[in-house]
Amino acid sequence: MKDHPYQLGENAHEVFGLLGIDLGEIVSQKRILLRFCMDWSEQQHHLGGLLGAVLMKRFLELGWISRGRFPRAIVVTEAGKNSFKQYLNLDI
Numbered sequence: 001m002k003d004h005p006y007q008l009g010e011n012a013h014e015v016f017g018l019l020g021i022d023l024g025e026i027v028s029q030k031r032i033l034l035r036f037c038m039d040w041s042e043q044q045h046h047l048g049g050l051l052g053a054v055l056m057k058r059f060l061e062l063g064w065i066s067r068g069r070f071p072r073a074i075v076v077t078e079a080g081k082n083s084f085k086q087y088l089n090l091d092i
Helices: 012-018 023-027 049-062 078-088
Strands: 035-038 045-048 065-067 074-076
Touching: 012 023, 023 049, 035 049, 045 049, 049 065, 049 078, 074 078
Parallel strands: none
Antiparallel strands: 035 045, 065 074
C-alpha cells in the first residue's frame, strides 16, 4: 500500500523540537519522510521512513527504548513509559 493516512500536524515542529529533533533539518533530506509499513511479526502498521528511523534513534539515545533480544525488536523502558506518557500522552 503506497498511500497512507500519515501527515504532519500543525504543531509537528514544536512537538519534535521538545524531543530534541529538528524537523526542518530532516524534512529537507531525500529519503521518504513518512511511509506506511506493516510489521512482519505483529501484523500492525507502524511509522516507517526517515521520521520513524529518526524517532527510533532519538528514543534509544534518551533511554526510552532499548534493543530487544531479537533483531529488530525493541523494549520500552520504565523511563520510556513515563516519558511517553508525559510528553506524548501515550500509555504503554
